[in-house]
Amino acid sequence: MAQPMSASKLVEILRAEGVTVHEVRDWRHHNRNTKGPWGPINGVMIHHTVTSGTAASVDICYDDYSGLPGPLCHGVIDKKGHVHLVGNGRANHAGLGDSDVLRAVVDESGLPHDNEADTDGNRHFYGFECINLGDGKDPWPEAQKEAIEKVAAAICRHYGWSERSVIGHKEWQPGKQDPRGFTMDGMRARIAKRLAGKGGGTDSGDHKPAPRPAHAPFPGSGFFHTGQRSPLITAMGRRLVAEGCGRYERGPGPEWTEADRTSYAAWQHHLGFRGQDADGIPGKTSWDRLKVPAVD
Template sequence: MATPPSASTFAQLLRDEGVTVVEVGNWEDHNRNHKGPWGPVYGVMIHHTVTSGSAATVRICRDGYSGLPGPLCHGVITKDGRVHLVGYGRANHAGLGDPDVLAAVRAERAAPADDEATVDGNRHFYGFECENLGDGEDPWPEAQLEAIERVSAAICRHHGWGPLSVIGHLDWQPGKSDPRGFTMASMRERVADRLVGTAPPVVLPEPVKPTVDLSRLVAAAQSDPSRAGTPVSYAGVKTVEAALVDAGLLEKPYLDGHFGSATVDAYARWQRLLGYSGTAADGVPGMTSLKRLGDKYGFTVVA
């Protein structure tokens, strides 16, 4: 039996394994826990998305769709190898599966063929959706395969599990084919190789964070919306817009360095997420809200 760690610990153990993590919106509190418990957890389940395009894939996996509300997993692994955290807790990814498979995963032995669907997998598995069309032809870049290996190993390392705790959706639920394009046996071999020994993984140095000047940003927010076209009045706007995109508040086409009305609206949504309202959530950055955004998405703020 294993209890999931806190959301912050979960994100850090992935980073400690060398994973590039992107935190999407309020992922720490986005879950389906009102539908039932999450845990004890027994393994990691890998899926493919049958989608293309990273932004659309992350959005679908975070929000879900008609008949299947999000989150649809805990992390989305895009083709560039980044892991986008979209939820933490119970997620709609595994569905009902085979009790004999669950028993095998718990005992860390080879799983039998899945031939029934009677046990709640959403309660007992971490889930990762991987951007791929699932047609057997869409390629799996090495960066993406390595990210699958790393997240699986990180979770196994934390709980003291072995590679047999990592399964595919096709191992769990009859009729499922995901992930298609590589075998879970080959992925478990990769995880096993990574788990050999107990030495901690190499921790890469933190990248230098960009700096955003609050006064110049405010000037752009106040003047850009009324200017014709999309001129860039301050390069730091693009840093803030990239953070708003990662937060799921701004569509990627508006990541252009112009603090226009779409960026103002997105920043106002960020302010409301922090609890501001009225004129305090007008879309013009303030020191506290900007520092909170920078702390979460990797930039520093100067006055």
């Protein structure tokens, strides 16, 4: 149930990740929102432009291409690794794709083969066009790949997503081949390293132990049941209180109680979940958004 970012917030998180950002014309008000919904947001999609030259590529993505009205993405990533923002809202980039792929992105699970085109991707994905001819010969400079990594990591970090929320157009819509020239599995590995605080980039051969994550990973819904005791439950309760969702008369404490369930249901409602999705039993999306500190 993630809601779209404001234009200012998108610029803020990209620059905080170390991205060089250029704001193109009236991009903050440039969108296709009159043609369909924008949101909920579920992921980031990477494309290649099949063009060359920064200025021409940016203009095409802002305006149109072969009768397809712009914006054709949210940002264009050039060969130097600069990001040119061209749209804020619904953009013509993803088209119809596979609902099973969208479900996997939401669940952050392994991607199935895309064999259907039954779901509106323009509604659910931020899209970034990367300047490349897409012929398998046009090089991908390291600065450009690092910018893709940073852009995707910035958005994932904002929403509390993992690298599994980043896909290529070729993984979404049957018949597409973009981006061509690097693998999305390799790019997701880079994004995962950056989200873990190590930065992405190529494999340097440095095999030092990874630092302990700042936030506790989701332990699974089955972890939360009557009789369960864990310092993780206390940490969760404290975060719920900090978010204004605490419904405790005492505590929180290490044992899972009805007060924990009621408090967590308040958090789910705060995020926009309703019905069975707000039953007070943590799910991965709401847990990641809560950012519970890691405990020993």
